[in-house]
Amino acid sequence: MSLDLTKVAAQVGSMISGLKDAREERQRRLRFALDTLGSTTTDLDDLKRKIAASRTTWLVADLVEGLDRRYQAPPTPADFTVMASDGSHIDVDRHRANRCYLINIGSALIHYGRRPDASLSSSPRLYSDDKDLVITPPGGGREQPVEGTVLGIKRAIEECRHLTDLAAGLPKDSHCLALLDGTLILWGLEAYPEFVAEALLTGGLLRCLDEMKKLNSDRRLALASYISFPRSTDVVNVLRVAICPHEPPDCDRCCPPGRERDCEAVAGVRDRDLFINLLETGERSALFITPSKIVRERYGDNRVYFFYLRVDDEIARIEIPQWVAENETLLNLTHGLTLDQCQRGHGYPVALSEAHEQAVVTGADRENFWELVESLMVAEHLPGSTSAKSFSKRTRWV
Numbered sequence: 001m002s003l004d005l006t007k008v009a010a011q012v013g014s015m016i017s018g019l020k021d022a023r024e025e026r027q028r029r030l031r032f033a034l035d036t037l038g039s040t041t042t043d044l045d046d047l048k049r050k051i052a053a054s055r056t057t058w059l060v061a062d063l064v065e066g067l068d069r070r071y072q073a074p075p076t077p078a079d080f081t082v083m084a085s086d087g088s089h090i091d092v093d094r095h096r097a098n099r100c101y102l103i104n105i106g107s108a109l110i111h112y113g114r115r116p117d118a119s120l121s122s123s124p125r126l127y128s129d130d131k132d133l134v135i136t137p138p139g140g141g142r143e144q145p146v147e148g149t150v151l152g153i154k155r156a157i158e159e160c161r162h163l164t165d166l167a168a169g170l171p172k173d174s175h176c177l178a179l180l181d182g183t184l185i186l187w188g189l190e191a192y193p194e195f196v197a198e199a200l201l202t203g204g205l206l207r208c209l210d211e212m213k214k215l216n217s218d219r220r221l222a223l224a225s226y227i228s229f230p231r232s233t234d235v236v237n238v239l240r241v242a243i244c245p246h247e248p249p250d251c252d253r254c255c256p257p258g259r260e261r262d263c264e265a266v267a268g269v270r271d272r273d274l275f276i277n278l279l280e281t282g283e284r285s286a287l288f289i290t291p292s293k294i295v296r297e298r299y300g301d302n303r304v305y306f307f308y309l310r311v312d313d314e315i316a317r318i319e320i321p322q323w324v325a326e327n328e329t330l331l332n333l334t335h336g337l338t339l340d341q342c343q344r345g346h347g348y349p350v351a352l353s354e355a356h357e358q359a360v361v362t363g364a365d366r367e368n369f370w371e372l373v374e375s376l377m378v379a380e381h382l383p384g385s386t387s388a389k390s391f392s393k394r395t396r397w398v
Contacts, residue, residue, distance in 0.1 A: 025268075026268055026269070029265060029266055029267065029268055029269050030269050030273050030274075030277070032265050032266060033236060033239055033265075033266040033269045033273075033274060034274065034277055034278070036239045036242060036243060036266070037067050037068050037239060037274060037278070038067075038068050038278075042067070042242060044063065044066055047063065047238070047241070047242055048062075048063055050241055050242070050244075050247070050248060050249065051063070051238065051241050053247075053248035053249075054241050054244075054248050054249040054250070055248070055249065055250045055251065055252070055253075056237070056240070056241070056249060056251050057251045057252070058233070058237050058240070059233075059234055059237060059290075059291040059292065060234065060237040060238055060240070060241055060291050061234035061235050061237065061238055061288040061289060061290065061291055061306075062288065062289035062290075062291060063238065063286075063288065063289075064286065064287040064288060064289060064305070064325075065286045065287060066286050067235070067238065067286065068278060068286070069285065069286040070278065070279055070280070070283045070284070070285065070286075071283060071284050071285075071335065072282065072283055073282040073283070073284075073335055073336050073339045074332040074335060074336045075336065076336045076337060076340050077113075077175040077333075078113055078114070079111075079112065079113030079114055079115075079174075079175070080111075080112055080113060080174075080175040080176065080177070080333075080337060081109065081110065081111050081112070081170060081174055081175070081176040081177075082108075082110050082112070082176070082177050082179065082337055082341055082349075082350075082351045083107065083108065083109045083110070083163060083166050083167065083176065083177070083178050083179070083351060084107065084108050084163075084178070084179040084180070084181075084349065084351035084352045084354070084355040085105055085106065085107045085108075085159045085160075085162045085163045085166070085180065085355050085359075086105075086106050086107075086159060086180075086181050086352060086355040086356045086358075086359040087103060087104060087105045087106065087155045087156070087158060087159045087359050088103075088104050088106075088155075088359045088360055088361035089101060089102060089103045089104065089151060089152070089155050089361070090102040090361060090365075090366050090369055091147055091148065091151055092133070092145070092146075092147040092151070093370070096370065096373075096374075097377075097383055098128070098373060098377065099128070099133055100126060100127060100128035100133075100373070101126075101127050101133075101146070101147065101151055102124060102125065102126050102127070102361075102369065103124070103125055103127070103151075103154070103155050103158055104122055104123070104124040104125075104359055104361050105122065105123045105124075105125075105158055105159055105162045105359060106120075106121070106122045106123075106354075106355045106356060106357065106358025106359025106360070107119075107120070107121050107122075107123070107162055107163075107166060107355050107358065108120050108350075108351040108352075108354035108355040108358070109166055109351075110350065110351055110354075118354075120354055120355075120357075120358055121358060122358040122359060123162065125158075127146075132146065133145065133146055134146060135150070135195065135196050135199050135200075136195075137193070137195040138195060144192060144193065144195075144196050149188045149191075150188075150192070150196065150200075152188070153186050153188055153189065153200055154200065154204075156180075156182070156186065156205070157200060157204040157205050157208070159180055159181075160180060160205055160208040160209070161204075161208050163178045163180065163208075163212075163223070164208045164211050164212055166178070167212055167215055167221055168211075168215060170215075170219055170221070171219075172218045172219055173218065173219060174219045174220070174221075175219075175220045175333060176219065176220065176221045176222070177222050177223075177224065177333060177334060177337040177338065177341075178212065178221065178222070178223045178224070179224055179225070179226055179338070179341070179349055179351055179352055180223075180224070180225040180226070181225070181226060181352050181355075181356070182225055182226075182227060183225055183227060183319055184205075184225045184304050184319045184320075184321065185290060185292050185294065185295055185304055185319070186200065186201055186205060186294065187292070187294070189201060189294060190293070190294055197294070197298070201294075201298055202298070206298070206299065206300070206302055209223065209302040209321050210301075210302070213301070213302075213321070213323045216323075216327075216330070220329060220330065220333060221330075222320070222324050222330040222331075222333045222334045222337075223320065223321060223324060224318050224319065224320045224324065224334045224338060225318070225319045225320075226316060226317075226318060226338065226349055226352060227316060227317040227318075227319065228314070228316055228348060229272070229314060229315075229316075230270075230271065230272055230308075230315070230316070230317035231270060231272075232270070232271050232317060233269070233270055233271055234271060234288065234290065234291060234306075235271045235274060235288060235308075236266055236269050236270065236271055236274065239266050240263035240266060241263075243262055243263055243265060243266070244262060244263050245262055271308060271315075271317070272308070272315040272317075275308040275310065275315045276310065276313070276314075276315050279308065279309075279310035279315070280310065281310050281311070281312055282310065282311075282339055283309075283310055284307045284308065284309045284310075284318070284335050285307045285308040285309075286307065287305050287306070287307050287325055287331075288305065288306055288307065289303065289304070289305050289306075290303075290304045290305070290306060290319070292304070299321075299322075301321075301322055301323060302321040302322060302323070303321070303322040304319050304320070304321065304322075305319070305320050305321070305322060305324075305325035306318060306319045306320070307320075307335075309335070309338060309339065309342075311339065311342040311343075311347055312347055314347060316338075316342070318334065318335075318338060320334055
């Protein structure tokens with residue numbers, strides 16, 4: 001039975017009414033946040049020290065060059081390349097007799113300039129060996145199945161690995177931007193044992209980033225991830241620290257639950273709200289450093305920096321590794337080519353759109369995949385039973 005929207009309509013109406021009533025308060029908080037952001041009385045060095053000493057319950061960005069700096073888009077090279085990869089997967093289905101999963105990586109390689117060209121492809125790969133289905137701790141012990149969140153992380157690593165392979169084939173002296181969709185930060189690993197993080201991060205993502213960095217010996221290759229309509233508040237949380245009256249800010253000690261906090265003056269404001277008011281179309285913000293614990297402790301020279309970019313009426317968050325952020329040529333290449341891609345793609349990077357189209361796996365694709373697996377098992381006279389629950393979902397009884 002489908003959702004009965006008539007039973008939900010009144011609840012939706014109540015939600016909209018509440019949003020409307022809260023709009024004026026949100027605007028007041030935004031104005032205060034913008035005033036704080038642009039305050040000429042803020043001492044940057046003092047604020048950095050205050051951030052470093054703070055003990056907050058929320059993530060606070062590290063500052064590089066201030067809060068309200070703006071940079072116009074640099075010119076693009078006469079000839080350049082943009083590449084992107086994206087992925088989809090079919091997860092392990094515990095209701096089926098055979099355990100396996102599939103990762104489909106889509107890619108786009110687009111050359112601009114005197115010899116324009118484009119190459120689009122997809123690379124599906126099936127994983128069914130025991131070594132692919134689990135991550136085993138050194139010396140033995142409880143294994144971590146590769147499914148759910150872990151499989152999503154593995155797919156993100158495969159997207160980056162695919163980009164690294166594409167970048168290695170670029171001609172010398174080329175100018176290229178390699179784009180990923182989403183974040184460079186493998187947030188989900190914080191919930192898993194050390195050996196899982198070691199296998200997926202040290203032996204996976206960071207190895208790819210290191211290889212890309214090395215490719216810059218004879219070409220200009222920048223790597224970035226693109227986050228559309230970000231919900232992050234890392235920069236707003238800098239303002240929370242700035243207006244906190246306590247030295248140093250300590251949320252648990254100074255502001256226990258139930259006590260009114262001065263920093264609530266900017267509550268509900270997101271970074272994108274700030275920068276849609278600060279930046280003109282095509283401009284980027286100052287650089288910031290992500291406060292993520294896993295990045296700080298594990299990423300080394302690949303520590304993640306980010307900036308915000310205004311594309312028409314939207315703010316995008318662009319994440320880059322440290323070796324891109326600290327190289328002015330690569331930083332400008334990232335800014336200019338990302339903006340160029342968005343302008344060509346009606347607000348979203350063309351190469352990422354094309355890579356996504358190559359990668360997408362539909363619901364029908366998933367059903368066809370499992371039907372193929374089961375039919376081949378039957379042909380080989382192998383048991384291919386499924387759970388009663390799975391059979392029930394595919395059968396109409398009434």
